[in-house]
Amino acid sequence: MKRTFKLLIVLCLSLSICLSLVACANGHMHFWNTEWAFDKTNHWHTCADDNCEDISNLGEHVFVDGVCETCGVTSLQVKFDSGLGTQESPYIISNSEELANMASVTDFTYFKVKDGVEELDMSNWTAFRLNGSFDGNGVKLVNLSTRLFTHVGNNEEREIYLKNFEVNVNFVSNSHAALIKEIDNFGTTLFENVQIHGYIEGESNTAALFSFGTANGYSGGSNYTVELKNVKIDATIVCVTAQPVAAFVAHAFAGASNKLTLKIDNDTQFTGEIYSAGDKKYNEYVSIGDFEIYKNGELITQAEVETKAISKVLPVLTEEGYTVSVNENAAKITVSITAQISAYDEDGNLIPSKTGITMTLVTKDITENLVGNVKIFDCFTSAKIVNNANAYNAEIVDGVLTLYVAQSVNYASGVVRLQVQQYNAQGEIISCGTLNVYTIEK
Numbered sequence: 001m002k003r004t005f006k007l008l009i010v011l012c013l014s015l016s017i018c019l020s021l022v023a024c025a026n027g028h029m030h031f032w033n034t035e036w037a038f039d040k041t042n043h044w045h046t047c048a049d050d051n052c053e054d055i056s057n058l059g060e061h062v063f064v065d066g067v068c069e070t071c072g073v074t075s076l077q078v079k080f081d082s083g084l085g086t087q088e089s090p091y092i093i094s095n096s097e098e099l100a101n102m103a104s105v106t107d108f109t110y111f112k113v114k115d116g117v118e119e120l121d122m123s124n125w126t127a128f129r130l131n132g133s134f135d136g137n138g139v140k141l142v143n144l145s146t147r148l149f150t151h152v153g154n155n156e157e158r159e160i161y162l163k164n165f166e167v168n169v170n171f172v173s174n175s176h177a178a179l180i181k182e183i184d185n186f187g188t189t190l191f192e193n194v195q196i197h198g199y200i201e202g203e204s205n206t207a208a209l210f211s212f213g214t215a216n217g218y219s220g221g222s223n224y225t226v227e228l229k230n231v232k233i234d235a236t237i238v239c240v241t242a243q244p245v246a247a248f249v250a251h252a253f254a255g256a257s258n259k260l261t262l263k264i265d266n267d268t269q270f271t272g273e274i275y276s277a278g279d280k281k282y283n284e285y286v287s288i289g290d291f292e293i294y295k296n297g298e299l300i301t302q303a304e305v306e307t308k309a310i311s312k313v314l315p316v317l318t319e320e321g322y323t324v325s326v327n328e329n330a331a332k333i334t335v336s337i338t339a340q341i342s343a344y345d346e347d348g349n350l351i352p353s354k355t356g357i358t359m360t361l362v363t364k365d366i367t368e369n370l371v372g373n374v375k376i377f378d379c380f381t382s383a384k385i386v387n388n389a390n391a392y393n394a395e396i397v398d399g400v401l402t403l404y405v406a407q408s409v410n411y412a413s414g415v416v417r418l419q420v421q422q423y424n425a426q427g428e429i430i431s432c433g434t435l436n437v438y439t440i441e442k
Protein backbone atom coordinates (compact mmCIF):
# COMPACT_ATOMS: atom_id res chain seq x y z
CA MET A 1 0.00 0.00 0.00
CA LYS A 2 2.73 2.40 0.97
CA ARG A 3 4.77 1.47 -2.10
CA THR A 4 1.73 1.85 -4.38
CA PHE A 5 1.15 5.31 -2.99
CA LYS A 6 4.74 6.36 -3.63
CA LEU A 7 4.50 4.99 -7.13
CA LEU A 8 1.36 7.00 -7.72
CA ILE A 9 3.03 10.17 -6.53
CA VAL A 10 5.88 9.56 -8.95
CA LEU A 11 3.40 8.94 -11.77
CA CYS A 12 1.53 12.03 -10.76
CA LEU A 13 4.58 14.25 -10.86
CA SER A 14 6.11 12.79 -13.99
CA LEU A 15 3.00 12.41 -16.15
CA SER A 16 0.79 15.06 -14.57
CA ILE A 17 -2.19 12.79 -14.96
CA CYS A 18 -3.76 13.36 -11.60
CA LEU A 19 -6.33 15.85 -10.53
CA SER A 20 -6.77 15.02 -6.89
CA LEU A 21 -6.20 12.37 -4.28
CA VAL A 22 -9.03 11.44 -2.01
CA ALA A 23 -8.98 8.92 0.78
CA CYS A 24 -11.64 6.30 0.38
CA ALA A 25 -13.38 3.62 2.37
CA ASN A 26 -11.77 0.61 0.78
CA GLY A 27 -8.44 1.75 2.06
CA HIS A 28 -6.81 3.30 -0.98
CA MET A 29 -6.25 6.83 -2.15
CA HIS A 30 -8.16 7.50 -5.38
CA PHE A 31 -6.05 8.92 -8.03
CA TRP A 32 -8.30 10.46 -10.69
CA ASN A 33 -7.28 10.34 -14.33
CA THR A 34 -7.51 13.75 -15.93
CA GLU A 35 -8.84 12.35 -19.17
CA TRP A 36 -12.63 12.36 -19.13
CA ALA A 37 -14.58 9.16 -19.55
CA PHE A 38 -18.03 9.64 -21.09
CA ASP A 39 -21.18 8.01 -22.43
CA LYS A 40 -24.10 9.48 -24.40
CA THR A 41 -25.32 11.54 -21.42
CA ASN A 42 -22.55 12.01 -18.83
CA HIS A 43 -18.84 12.55 -18.32
CA TRP A 44 -16.71 11.54 -15.30
CA HIS A 45 -13.19 10.78 -14.12
CA THR A 46 -12.08 7.20 -13.51
CA CYS A 47 -9.58 6.10 -10.88
CA ALA A 48 -6.08 5.34 -12.17
CA ASP A 49 -6.13 2.06 -10.25
CA ASP A 50 -7.51 -0.55 -12.68
CA ASN A 51 -9.04 -2.50 -9.79
CA CYS A 52 -11.04 0.50 -8.57
CA GLU A 53 -14.38 1.27 -10.19
CA ASP A 54 -15.15 4.47 -8.28
CA ILE A 55 -15.66 7.60 -10.31
CA SER A 56 -15.51 11.31 -9.65
CA ASN A 57 -16.86 14.58 -11.08
CA LEU A 58 -19.88 12.89 -12.70
CA GLY A 59 -21.95 15.39 -14.67
CA GLU A 60 -24.21 15.73 -17.69
CA HIS A 61 -22.80 17.03 -20.96
CA VAL A 62 -23.66 20.63 -21.73
CA PHE A 63 -23.13 21.25 -25.42
CA VAL A 64 -22.15 24.71 -26.61
CA ASP A 65 -21.76 24.91 -30.39
CA GLY A 66 -21.71 21.11 -30.57
CA VAL A 67 -18.94 20.60 -27.94
CA CYS A 68 -19.40 19.74 -24.25
CA GLU A 69 -17.89 22.66 -22.37
CA THR A 70 -16.60 20.37 -19.59
CA CYS A 71 -15.26 17.23 -21.23
CA GLY A 72 -14.85 18.33 -24.84
CA VAL A 73 -16.81 15.52 -26.53
CA THR A 74 -18.86 16.57 -29.51
CA SER A 75 -22.60 16.15 -29.89
CA LEU A 76 -21.81 13.80 -32.83
CA GLN A 77 -19.50 11.56 -30.77
CA VAL A 78 -22.26 10.73 -28.31
CA LYS A 79 -24.53 9.53 -31.13
CA PHE A 80 -22.28 6.47 -31.48
CA ASP A 81 -20.97 3.72 -29.24
CA SER A 82 -17.45 5.15 -29.32
CA GLY A 83 -14.78 6.40 -31.70
CA LEU A 84 -13.85 9.73 -33.22
CA GLY A 85 -15.03 9.33 -36.82
CA THR A 86 -11.48 9.27 -38.17
CA GLN A 87 -9.84 6.63 -40.36
CA GLU A 88 -7.78 5.38 -37.37
CA SER A 89 -10.73 5.56 -34.97
CA PRO A 90 -14.05 5.26 -36.85
CA TYR A 91 -17.34 5.95 -35.10
CA ILE A 92 -18.38 2.57 -33.74
CA ILE A 93 -21.99 1.47 -34.30
CA SER A 94 -23.57 -1.02 -31.90
CA ASN A 95 -27.30 -0.85 -32.81
CA SER A 96 -29.85 0.27 -35.44
CA GLU A 97 -30.31 3.67 -33.81
CA GLU A 98 -26.59 4.45 -34.02
CA LEU A 99 -26.59 3.26 -37.62
CA ALA A 100 -29.40 5.74 -38.38
CA ASN A 101 -27.40 8.45 -36.57
CA MET A 102 -24.93 8.34 -39.45
CA ALA A 103 -27.49 10.63 -41.14
CA SER A 104 -26.55 13.51 -38.84
CA VAL A 105 -22.90 13.48 -39.92
CA THR A 106 -22.21 15.69 -42.93
CA ASP A 107 -18.39 16.05 -42.85
CA PHE A 108 -16.29 13.26 -44.37
CA THR A 109 -16.31 10.51 -41.72
CA TYR A 110 -15.47 6.84 -41.10
CA PHE A 111 -17.92 4.37 -39.55
CA LYS A 112 -17.56 0.78 -38.39
CA VAL A 113 -19.99 -1.71 -36.88
CA LYS A 114 -18.90 -2.96 -33.45
CA ASP A 115 -17.26 -6.37 -33.09
CA GLY A 116 -19.85 -9.07 -32.35
CA VAL A 117 -22.88 -7.22 -33.78
CA GLU A 118 -24.26 -9.84 -36.17
CA GLU A 119 -27.50 -8.29 -37.37
CA LEU A 120 -29.13 -4.86 -37.54
CA ASP A 121 -32.84 -4.38 -38.19
CA MET A 122 -33.50 -1.86 -40.98
CA SER A 123 -37.35 -1.70 -40.75
CA ASN A 124 -37.34 1.98 -39.79
CA TRP A 125 -34.58 2.99 -42.15
CA THR A 126 -34.56 6.34 -43.93
CA ALA A 127 -31.91 6.63 -46.63
CA PHE A 128 -29.45 9.56 -46.55
CA ARG A 129 -26.13 10.72 -48.01
CA LEU A 130 -23.09 8.78 -46.77
CA ASN A 131 -20.18 11.21 -46.97
CA GLY A 132 -17.50 8.81 -45.82
CA SER A 133 -16.65 5.15 -45.50
CA PHE A 134 -18.51 2.28 -43.88
CA ASP A 135 -17.13 -1.02 -42.58
CA GLY A 136 -19.99 -3.38 -41.66
CA ASN A 137 -17.53 -5.72 -39.88
CA GLY A 138 -19.54 -8.75 -41.10
CA VAL A 139 -23.00 -7.45 -40.13
CA LYS A 140 -26.23 -8.57 -41.77
CA LEU A 141 -28.65 -5.70 -42.53
CA VAL A 142 -32.17 -7.14 -42.57
CA ASN A 143 -35.70 -5.92 -43.41
CA LEU A 144 -34.55 -3.04 -45.59
CA SER A 145 -37.47 -1.83 -47.71
CA THR A 146 -35.93 1.29 -49.20
CA ARG A 147 -32.49 2.41 -50.37
CA LEU A 148 -29.50 1.97 -48.11
CA PHE A 149 -28.07 5.38 -49.09
CA THR A 150 -29.32 8.14 -51.36
CA HIS A 151 -25.77 9.29 -52.20
CA VAL A 152 -22.23 8.14 -51.48
CA GLY A 153 -19.65 10.92 -51.43
CA ASN A 154 -20.22 14.64 -51.69
CA ASN A 155 -19.05 15.87 -55.10
CA GLU A 156 -15.33 15.80 -54.33
CA GLU A 157 -12.47 13.38 -54.91
CA ARG A 158 -12.13 10.87 -52.08
CA GLU A 159 -11.09 7.30 -51.38
CA ILE A 160 -14.28 5.71 -50.10
CA TYR A 161 -15.03 2.14 -49.07
CA LEU A 162 -18.22 0.25 -48.24
CA LYS A 163 -17.23 -3.18 -47.04
CA ASN A 164 -17.95 -6.32 -45.02
CA PHE A 165 -21.74 -6.41 -44.93
CA GLU A 166 -24.67 -8.42 -46.21
CA VAL A 167 -28.04 -6.83 -46.96
CA ASN A 168 -31.52 -8.30 -47.39
CA VAL A 169 -33.65 -5.81 -49.29
CA ASN A 170 -37.21 -5.65 -50.61
CA PHE A 171 -37.41 -2.29 -52.36
CA VAL A 172 -40.10 -1.22 -54.80
CA SER A 173 -39.84 2.24 -56.30
CA ASN A 174 -42.05 4.01 -58.78
CA SER A 175 -38.95 5.61 -60.30
CA HIS A 176 -35.28 4.46 -60.26
CA ALA A 177 -34.27 1.68 -57.90
CA ALA A 178 -30.95 0.37 -56.54
CA LEU A 179 -29.26 -0.04 -53.18
CA ILE A 180 -27.70 3.42 -53.68
CA LYS A 181 -29.21 6.15 -55.83
CA GLU A 182 -25.99 7.98 -56.77
CA ILE A 183 -22.23 7.69 -56.46
CA ASP A 184 -21.14 11.32 -55.98
CA ASN A 185 -17.48 10.52 -55.28
CA PHE A 186 -15.05 11.78 -57.96
CA GLY A 187 -12.33 9.44 -56.65
CA THR A 188 -12.52 5.67 -56.11
CA THR A 189 -15.44 4.01 -54.37
CA LEU A 190 -14.58 0.48 -53.29
CA PHE A 191 -17.23 -2.15 -52.54
CA GLU A 192 -15.57 -5.13 -50.87
CA ASN A 193 -17.06 -8.29 -49.33
CA VAL A 194 -20.65 -7.15 -49.96
CA GLN A 195 -23.62 -9.46 -50.52
CA ILE A 196 -27.01 -8.25 -51.76
CA HIS A 197 -30.06 -10.52 -51.49
CA GLY A 198 -33.75 -9.89 -52.09
CA TYR A 199 -35.89 -7.97 -54.55
CA ILE A 200 -35.39 -4.57 -56.21
CA GLU A 201 -38.09 -3.21 -58.51
CA GLY A 202 -38.14 0.09 -60.35
CA GLU A 203 -39.70 1.85 -63.31
CA SER A 204 -36.40 3.26 -64.64
CA ASN A 205 -32.63 2.92 -64.12
CA THR A 206 -32.87 -0.22 -62.04
CA ALA A 207 -29.87 -2.23 -60.79
CA ALA A 208 -28.63 -3.86 -57.60
CA LEU A 209 -25.81 -1.50 -56.66
CA PHE A 210 -26.44 2.05 -57.89
CA SER A 211 -28.61 3.96 -60.38
CA PHE A 212 -26.53 7.02 -61.30
CA GLY A 213 -23.04 8.51 -61.24
CA THR A 214 -21.48 11.89 -60.56
CA ALA A 215 -23.61 14.10 -62.80
CA ASN A 216 -26.38 15.47 -60.64
CA GLY A 217 -28.10 18.63 -59.50
CA TYR A 218 -24.97 19.83 -57.64
CA SER A 219 -22.30 18.89 -60.15
CA GLY A 220 -21.95 18.62 -63.91
CA GLY A 221 -20.21 15.32 -63.26
CA SER A 222 -16.68 13.97 -63.22
CA ASN A 223 -14.69 10.89 -64.10
CA TYR A 224 -15.04 8.39 -61.28
CA THR A 225 -13.95 4.88 -60.41
CA VAL A 226 -15.92 2.11 -58.76
CA GLU A 227 -14.08 -1.01 -57.69
CA LEU A 228 -15.86 -4.28 -56.84
CA LYS A 229 -14.01 -6.92 -54.82
CA ASN A 230 -15.91 -10.05 -53.86
CA VAL A 231 -19.33 -8.44 -54.40
CA LYS A 232 -21.95 -11.16 -54.65
CA ILE A 233 -25.50 -10.37 -55.72
CA ASP A 234 -28.30 -12.91 -55.92
CA ALA A 235 -31.17 -10.43 -55.73
CA THR A 236 -34.02 -10.32 -58.24
CA ILE A 237 -33.90 -7.11 -60.27
CA VAL A 238 -37.15 -6.04 -61.92
CA CYS A 239 -37.74 -3.15 -64.27
CA VAL A 240 -41.42 -2.82 -65.09
CA THR A 241 -40.77 -0.60 -68.14
CA ALA A 242 -38.40 -0.67 -71.12
CA GLN A 243 -35.99 1.64 -69.23
CA PRO A 244 -32.33 0.74 -68.46
CA VAL A 245 -31.70 -2.28 -66.25
CA ALA A 246 -28.49 -4.13 -65.37
CA ALA A 247 -27.13 -6.31 -62.59
CA PHE A 248 -24.71 -3.80 -61.00
CA VAL A 249 -24.99 -0.25 -62.41
CA ALA A 250 -27.99 1.26 -64.18
CA HIS A 251 -26.59 4.49 -65.69
CA ALA A 252 -22.90 5.50 -65.55
CA PHE A 253 -24.16 9.13 -65.67
CA ALA A 254 -20.78 10.87 -65.36
CA GLY A 255 -21.60 14.03 -67.34
CA ALA A 256 -20.35 15.24 -70.73
CA SER A 257 -16.90 13.86 -71.74
CA ASN A 258 -16.51 12.00 -68.41
CA LYS A 259 -16.75 8.31 -67.73
CA LEU A 260 -17.08 5.62 -65.12
CA THR A 261 -14.17 3.20 -64.73
CA LEU A 262 -15.55 -0.01 -63.27
CA LYS A 263 -12.98 -2.47 -61.90
CA ILE A 264 -14.10 -6.00 -61.10
CA ASP A 265 -12.33 -9.02 -59.68
CA ASN A 266 -13.02 -12.74 -60.27
CA ASP A 267 -14.95 -13.11 -57.02
CA THR A 268 -17.55 -10.53 -58.02
CA GLN A 269 -20.67 -12.29 -59.31
CA PHE A 270 -24.31 -11.76 -60.14
CA THR A 271 -26.32 -14.95 -59.75
CA GLY A 272 -29.79 -13.38 -59.45
CA GLU A 273 -32.37 -12.85 -62.16
CA ILE A 274 -33.28 -9.83 -64.20
CA TYR A 275 -36.81 -9.17 -65.35
CA SER A 276 -37.74 -6.45 -67.77
CA ALA A 277 -40.84 -5.31 -69.60
CA GLY A 278 -38.49 -3.98 -72.27
CA ASP A 279 -35.68 -5.56 -74.32
CA LYS A 280 -34.97 -9.23 -73.95
CA LYS A 281 -31.30 -8.60 -73.22
CA TYR A 282 -29.43 -6.61 -70.64
CA ASN A 283 -25.77 -5.76 -70.08
CA GLU A 284 -24.12 -7.76 -67.37
CA TYR A 285 -22.51 -4.88 -65.45
CA VAL A 286 -23.59 -1.41 -66.62
CA SER A 287 -26.73 -0.62 -68.59
CA ILE A 288 -25.97 2.70 -70.28
CA GLY A 289 -23.71 5.78 -70.21
CA ASP A 290 -19.98 6.27 -70.81
CA PHE A 291 -17.88 3.64 -69.06
CA GLU A 292 -14.97 1.24 -69.29
CA ILE A 293 -14.92 -2.09 -67.51
CA TYR A 294 -11.73 -3.80 -66.32
CA LYS A 295 -11.79 -7.36 -65.08
CA ASN A 296 -8.63 -8.23 -63.16
CA GLY A 297 -6.94 -5.25 -64.78
CA GLU A 298 -7.94 -6.07 -68.37
CA LEU A 299 -10.38 -4.02 -70.41
CA ILE A 300 -13.40 -6.20 -71.25
CA THR A 301 -16.56 -6.00 -73.30
CA GLN A 302 -19.42 -7.05 -71.10
CA ALA A 303 -21.71 -9.90 -72.02
CA GLU A 304 -25.33 -9.48 -72.97
CA VAL A 305 -27.60 -11.69 -70.95
CA GLU A 306 -31.22 -12.64 -71.52
CA THR A 307 -33.78 -11.00 -69.28
CA LYS A 308 -36.95 -12.73 -68.24
CA ALA A 309 -40.13 -11.14 -69.46
CA ILE A 310 -42.39 -9.48 -66.97
CA SER A 311 -45.62 -7.62 -67.51
CA LYS A 312 -46.99 -4.77 -65.47
CA VAL A 313 -50.47 -5.54 -64.19
CA LEU A 314 -51.90 -2.92 -61.86
CA PRO A 315 -54.56 -3.48 -59.21
CA VAL A 316 -57.96 -2.00 -60.07
CA LEU A 317 -60.44 -0.46 -57.65
CA THR A 318 -63.92 -1.97 -57.99
CA GLU A 319 -67.02 -1.95 -55.79
CA GLU A 320 -65.81 -5.11 -54.02
CA GLY A 321 -62.37 -3.68 -53.30
CA TYR A 322 -59.03 -3.87 -55.11
CA THR A 323 -58.83 -6.63 -57.70
CA VAL A 324 -56.18 -7.82 -60.11
CA SER A 325 -56.43 -9.59 -63.44
CA VAL A 326 -54.80 -13.00 -62.97
CA ASN A 327 -52.13 -14.12 -65.42
CA GLU A 328 -53.02 -17.49 -66.98
CA ASN A 329 -49.80 -19.02 -65.60
CA ALA A 330 -50.14 -17.61 -62.10
CA ALA A 331 -49.80 -20.08 -59.21
CA LYS A 332 -49.37 -17.51 -56.43
CA ILE A 333 -50.11 -13.82 -55.95
CA THR A 334 -48.39 -11.84 -53.21
CA VAL A 335 -49.95 -8.62 -51.96
CA SER A 336 -48.25 -5.98 -49.78
CA ILE A 337 -49.31 -2.62 -48.49
CA THR A 338 -46.35 -0.28 -48.24
CA ALA A 339 -46.36 3.29 -47.02
CA GLN A 340 -43.84 5.99 -47.65
CA ILE A 341 -44.34 8.57 -44.93
CA SER A 342 -42.72 11.75 -43.65
CA ALA A 343 -42.07 13.10 -40.16
CA TYR A 344 -42.54 16.61 -38.75
CA ASP A 345 -41.09 18.45 -35.76
CA GLU A 346 -43.06 20.22 -33.00
CA ASP A 347 -43.33 23.36 -35.13
CA GLY A 348 -44.82 21.43 -38.02
CA ASN A 349 -41.67 21.53 -40.19
CA LEU A 350 -40.60 18.51 -42.21
CA ILE A 351 -37.61 16.76 -40.57
CA PRO A 352 -35.21 16.26 -43.51
CA SER A 353 -33.46 13.25 -41.96
CA LYS A 354 -36.78 11.55 -41.25
CA THR A 355 -38.48 11.82 -44.60
CA GLY A 356 -39.36 8.99 -46.85
CA ILE A 357 -39.49 6.08 -44.41
CA THR A 358 -40.89 3.10 -46.32
CA MET A 359 -42.76 0.47 -44.36
CA THR A 360 -44.10 -2.85 -45.52
CA LEU A 361 -47.24 -3.21 -43.47
CA VAL A 362 -49.23 -6.17 -44.73
CA THR A 363 -48.05 -9.09 -46.82
CA LYS A 364 -50.28 -11.97 -47.86
CA ASP A 365 -50.17 -14.78 -50.40
CA ILE A 366 -53.17 -15.84 -52.50
CA THR A 367 -52.90 -19.31 -54.01
CA GLU A 368 -56.54 -20.38 -54.52
CA ASN A 369 -59.10 -19.63 -57.24
CA LEU A 370 -56.59 -17.82 -59.41
CA VAL A 371 -58.81 -17.20 -62.46
CA GLY A 372 -60.22 -14.06 -64.02
CA ASN A 373 -60.16 -11.14 -61.61
CA VAL A 374 -59.47 -11.81 -57.94
CA LYS A 375 -59.99 -9.53 -54.99
CA ILE A 376 -56.68 -8.75 -53.29
CA PHE A 377 -57.52 -6.03 -50.76
CA ASP A 378 -60.51 -4.28 -49.17
CA CYS A 379 -61.35 -0.84 -50.34
CA PHE A 380 -60.97 2.11 -48.01
CA THR A 381 -62.07 5.71 -48.31
CA SER A 382 -59.61 7.42 -45.97
CA ALA A 383 -56.32 6.70 -44.20
CA LYS A 384 -54.59 7.92 -41.06
CA ILE A 385 -51.30 7.41 -39.21
CA VAL A 386 -51.08 6.40 -35.55
CA ASN A 387 -47.63 7.13 -34.10
CA ASN A 388 -46.08 5.42 -31.04
CA ALA A 389 -47.77 2.08 -31.77
CA ASN A 390 -46.46 -1.23 -30.42
CA ALA A 391 -45.62 -2.55 -33.88
CA TYR A 392 -45.79 -1.62 -37.55
CA ASN A 393 -49.15 -2.69 -38.88
CA ALA A 394 -52.16 -1.66 -40.92
CA GLU A 395 -55.86 -2.39 -40.65
CA ILE A 396 -59.09 -1.35 -42.32
CA VAL A 397 -62.08 -0.67 -40.07
CA ASP A 398 -65.26 0.93 -41.46
CA GLY A 399 -63.47 1.99 -44.62
CA VAL A 400 -60.61 3.71 -42.78
CA LEU A 401 -57.06 2.43 -43.30
CA THR A 402 -54.99 3.00 -40.16
CA LEU A 403 -51.20 2.78 -40.38
CA TYR A 404 -49.55 1.99 -37.05
CA VAL A 405 -46.01 3.32 -36.74
CA ALA A 406 -43.84 2.01 -33.92
CA GLN A 407 -41.66 5.05 -33.55
CA SER A 408 -41.84 8.08 -31.30
CA VAL A 409 -41.69 10.51 -34.18
CA ASN A 410 -44.58 12.56 -35.52
CA TYR A 411 -45.23 10.97 -38.91
CA ALA A 412 -48.03 12.92 -40.53
CA SER A 413 -48.13 12.59 -44.30
CA GLY A 414 -47.33 10.12 -47.01
CA VAL A 415 -48.36 7.81 -49.79
CA VAL A 416 -49.89 4.35 -49.37
CA ARG A 417 -49.13 1.79 -52.06
CA LEU A 418 -50.57 -1.57 -52.99
CA GLN A 419 -47.91 -3.91 -54.43
CA VAL A 420 -48.91 -7.07 -56.32
CA GLN A 421 -46.64 -9.77 -57.74
CA GLN A 422 -47.76 -12.85 -59.65
CA TYR A 423 -45.60 -15.99 -59.73
CA ASN A 424 -45.76 -19.10 -61.89
CA ALA A 425 -45.52 -22.66 -60.57
CA GLN A 426 -41.73 -22.53 -60.86
CA GLY A 427 -41.67 -19.52 -58.51
CA GLU A 428 -40.66 -17.05 -61.21
CA ILE A 429 -42.25 -13.61 -61.25
CA ILE A 430 -44.46 -13.17 -64.29
CA SER A 431 -46.13 -9.86 -63.53
CA CYS A 432 -46.01 -7.06 -61.02
CA GLY A 433 -47.71 -3.77 -60.40
CA THR A 434 -47.68 -1.13 -57.69
CA LEU A 435 -50.50 1.37 -57.35
CA ASN A 436 -50.53 4.51 -55.20
CA VAL A 437 -53.84 3.99 -53.45
CA TYR A 438 -53.97 6.88 -51.02
CA THR A 439 -52.19 10.13 -50.18
CA ILE A 440 -52.28 11.18 -46.54
CA GLU A 441 -52.17 14.95 -46.24
CA LYS A 442 -50.70 16.56 -43.16
Ligand SMILES: [Zn+2]
Binds near residue numbers: 048
Ligand atom coordinates in the same frame (compact mmCIF):
# COMPACT_ATOMS: atom_id res chain seq x y z
ZN1 LIG B 1 -9.79 4.39 -6.64
Ligand SMILES: [Zn+2]
Binds near residue numbers: 038
Ligand atom coordinates in the same frame (compact mmCIF):
# COMPACT_ATOMS: atom_id res chain seq x y z
ZN1 LIG C 1 -19.30 16.30 -21.19
